[in-house]
Amino acid sequence: MPLNIDPDIFTHGHEQFRRTVRHFFETQADPFVEQWDEDHAMPRSFWLKAGEAGILGIGVSEEFGGPGGDFLDRVVMTQEMGYSISGASIGPAFQRDQMCEQLMDFGTEEQKRQWLPKMVKGECLLAFTVTEPDSGSDLASIRTTAVRNGDDYVINGAKTYISGIADADLFMVACKTDPAAGSRGISIFLVERDRPGLGIGRILKKMGCHASNNGELVFDNLRVPATNLFGPLNGGFKVLVKSLNRDRLMWSIIAHAAATRAFDLTVEFVKNRRAFGQTIFDFQNSQFKLADMKADLDVGQAYIDHCLRTYLRKGEVDMGEATVAKLWLPEMEGRVLDQCVQLHGGAGYMHEYPVSRLFTAGRLHRIFAGTAEIMRLQIGRAL
Known part of the structure; x- marks a missing residue:
C-alpha cells in the first residue's frame, strides 16, 4: 500500500475495511470519473452502490x-478517497457523508430515526450550508436569519x-x-429540499472537482x-466548531493522500519517460526534486499520526493540532503537486492525466474548511 499506515494506530479490522473501500473506489468510481467530470x-x-457496499454512514450505530x-x-475512508484517482473530482461531494456523524452527535432521536437509515443506504444526500456571499471563514458574521413564528x-x-x-435531499x-x-446566536436547522421558499440557484463553474457540484441557495420566507x-437553540456555533475541527483534520488527510498519489504517479512516469537517451528519472535534478517531495510526505504522515494518537488519547480532535494540520499539509500538497506537474512536462497540463486533476483539486484544499490565512491567524492568537 503506497500510503504509510502505522500498525500501532490501525487495527486488523481497519485494514480489512481499507481493502473494501479501496476496491470500491477502484471499481465503482475511478473508471467512470472522467464522464462524471464532463457531466x-x-x-x-x-451512492446507492456505496450504501450496498457498506461504506456510507461509517459512524452511524447499528441501531439506526x-x-x-x-x-x-x-480516517481510513478519507485516506482511500483522497488517494483514489476519482478523489480529485468527487472529494467535496463524497465528504458530505461525514455529516452522518454530526447527526449522530447532535440530532434528536426523531431526526436520527427519520434520516440516518436513508443516509446509510445512499437514499438521502445532505448538504451543509454555512458560507454566504458576505461571509466565509468568519462564521459569526452570517446573515441568514431564522425567526420563531408560532x-x-x-x-x-x-x-x-x-x-x-x-442532488441534496436535505440541507x-x-x-x-x-x-x-x-456567535452565540447561531442555530442550525434541517431543511428538506421540497420545502416552499427554498430556491436552488446557479450551479457554479469551478477550476476543478468537476464531478462535485457547488452552487447557491436562497431562502425566501421558508417555514x-x-x-x-x-x-441546541443558539448553540449552533459549538456544533459548527466541533464539526469544523474534524473536517479540517479530514481535509488535511485528503491533501496528504492526494499528494502521495501524485508522487507515486510521477515516480512511475519519470521512470518510463525518456529524453536525451535516458529516463527522466536518471537526471539528478529529477531525483533531487523527488527526494524533497518524499521528505515532505514523510513529515506530513508523521504529523497526521500524531494527531490521530491525540484523538485516541483524548477522544476528540484537538483544535490546535487540526489547525496546524490544515495550514501545513495543504501547503505541502501544493508544493508536491506543482513539482509533479512539472516533472510530467506537457502531459501534466492535460486533463486526461490524473496529476492535472489532482493539481486543480489541491488548490481548493488551502481554502476549503478555513483558509491558510485564517489558520495562521488562529495559530498566532494561541501563542
Missing part, C-alpha cells in the same frame, strides 16, 4: 442501520459555494436566531417546524 455530476446509482464504525474507520421558524437569506446542492442550514448575540432545529 459535472455523479449519478445517484453511485449503520455499520457502527469508529473515528479511525472514517410552532415554526421562518428562514430568510442566501448561501453560496455549497457542495452538493444539485443543514446555519442561521442567526439571535442576531445581537454574535420549518421547530422540531427541525438541529442541536
Whole structure:
C-alpha cells in the first residue's frame, strides 16, 4: 500500500475495511470519473452502490442501520478517497457523508430515526450550508436569519459555494436566531429540499472537482417546524466548531493522500519517460526534486499520526493540532503537486492525466474548511 499506515494506530479490522473501500473506489468510481467530470455530476446509482457496499454512514450505530464504525474507520475512508484517482473530482461531494456523524452527535432521536437509515443506504444526500456571499471563514458574521413564528421558524437569506446542492435531499442550514448575540446566536436547522421558499440557484463553474457540484441557495420566507432545529437553540456555533475541527483534520488527510498519489504517479512516469537517451528519472535534478517531495510526505504522515494518537488519547480532535494540520499539509500538497506537474512536462497540463486533476483539486484544499490565512491567524492568537 503506497500510503504509510502505522500498525500501532490501525487495527486488523481497519485494514480489512481499507481493502473494501479501496476496491470500491477502484471499481465503482475511478473508471467512470472522467464522464462524471464532463457531466459535472455523479449519478445517484453511485451512492446507492456505496450504501450496498457498506461504506456510507461509517459512524452511524447499528441501531439506526449503520455499520457502527469508529473515528479511525472514517480516517481510513478519507485516506482511500483522497488517494483514489476519482478523489480529485468527487472529494467535496463524497465528504458530505461525514455529516452522518454530526447527526449522530447532535440530532434528536426523531431526526436520527427519520434520516440516518436513508443516509446509510445512499437514499438521502445532505448538504451543509454555512458560507454566504458576505461571509466565509468568519462564521459569526452570517446573515441568514431564522425567526420563531408560532410552532415554526421562518428562514430568510442566501448561501453560496455549497457542495452538493444539485442532488441534496436535505440541507443543514446555519442561521442567526439571535442576531445581537454574535456567535452565540447561531442555530442550525434541517431543511428538506421540497420545502416552499427554498430556491436552488446557479450551479457554479469551478477550476476543478468537476464531478462535485457547488452552487447557491436562497431562502425566501421558508417555514420549518421547530422540531427541525438541529442541536441546541443558539448553540449552533459549538456544533459548527466541533464539526469544523474534524473536517479540517479530514481535509488535511485528503491533501496528504492526494499528494502521495501524485508522487507515486510521477515516480512511475519519470521512470518510463525518456529524453536525451535516458529516463527522466536518471537526471539528478529529477531525483533531487523527488527526494524533497518524499521528505515532505514523510513529515506530513508523521504529523497526521500524531494527531490521530491525540484523538485516541483524548477522544476528540484537538483544535490546535487540526489547525496546524490544515495550514501545513495543504501547503505541502501544493508544493508536491506543482513539482509533479512539472516533472510530467506537457502531459501534466492535460486533463486526461490524473496529476492535472489532482493539481486543480489541491488548490481548493488551502481554502476549503478555513483558509491558510485564517489558520495562521488562529495559530498566532494561541501563542
